[in-house]
Amino acid sequence: QLQLRESGPGLVKPSETLSLTCTVSGGSISSSSYYWGWIRQPPGKGLEWIGSIYYSGITYYNPSLKSRVTISVDTSKNQFSLNLSSVTAADTAVYYCARLGVTSPGDAFDIWGQGTMVTVSS
Amino acid sequence: QSALTQPASVSGSPGQSITISCTGTSSDVGSYNLVSWYQQHPGKAPKLMIYEGSKRPSGVSNRFSGSRSGNTASLTISGLQAEDEADYYCCSYAGSSTYVFGTGTKVTVL
Numbered sequence: 001q002l003q004l005r006e007s008g009p010g011l012v013k014p015s016e017t018l019s020l021t022c023t024v025s026g027g028s029i030s031s032s033s034y035y036w037g038w039i040r041q042p043p044g045k046g047l048e049w050i051g052s053i054y055y056s057g058i059t060y061y062n063p064s065l066k067s068r069v070t071i072s073v074d075t076s077k078n079q080f081s082l083n084l085s086s087v088t089a090a091d092t093a094v095y096y097c098a099r100l101g102v103t104s105p106g107d108a109f110d111i112w113g114q115g116t117m118v119t120v121s122s
Numbered sequence: 123q124s125a126l127t128q129p130a131s132v133s134g135s136p137g138q139s140i141t142i143s144c145t146g147t148s149s150d151v152g153s154y155n156l157v158s159w160y161q162q163h164p165g166k167a168p169k170l171m172i173y174e175g176s177k178r179p180s181g182v183s184n185r186f187s188g189s190r191s192g193n194t195a196s197l198t199i200s201g202l203q204a205e206d207e208a209d210y211y212c213c214s215y216a217g218s219s220t221y222v223f224g225t226g227t228k229v230t231v232l
Contacts (some may be wrong), residue, residue, distance in 0.1 A: 039223075046211060046225050049221040062123065062220065063220070105173035106173060106174045111161070
């Protein structure tokens with residue numbers, strides 16, 4: 001059964017770069033049927049799509065975050081990563097990684113990691 | 123790319139049916155029948171309930187159904203049960219391989 005797990009620092013200082021990794025187990029990240037995405041949720045607020053990546057390295061980003069976001073993939077480790085630069089308190093959130101279906105399910109996030117809380121504070 | 127609009131809260135008694143709306147624009151919900159719905163219990167990751175507007179993943183109860191009319195998508199929960207109490211989010215494909223989520227709706231079972 002496919003599982004995703006986020007990892008990374010739980011505390012990041014303002015103006016620094018937030019870096020998280022999602023490890024995929026029980027299946028290959030190199031499947032042609034899926035993209036892989038990052039979604040975040042500030043405390044008490046709603047979900048926000050950050051961006052998605054294909055195993056080939058093709059990326060798509062939320063226009064509101066595009067200038068600060070980089071998503072990359074390491075197929076040899078079955079992992080993909082998120083870098084968010086110049087963070088502020090507004091970037092404090094639970095960060096989720098998820099699988100995004102290309103065809104079935106079409107354009108839906110069908111498997112999610114448990115999420116990891118990242119706090120931006122000095 | 124603005125968040126899709128959902129009612130903040132919806133409530134119903136056990137056994138009743140409720141409907142959650144998700145209003146977008148002609149650039150997202152209105153252009154693509156690619157709305158998905160997620161259920162999120164407190165402290166848990168979201169769970170996919172509906173995709174492509176009205177399709178249910180394997181294992182999701184047929185009490186959950188989805189539809190779309192114009193720029194508005196809807197999620198209906200029939201035969202409301204205590205376990206359905208959760209937050210629900212819609213999400214739409216918005217073109218150019220981008221996605222936008224809804225503001226979220228808290229469902230309360232009275």
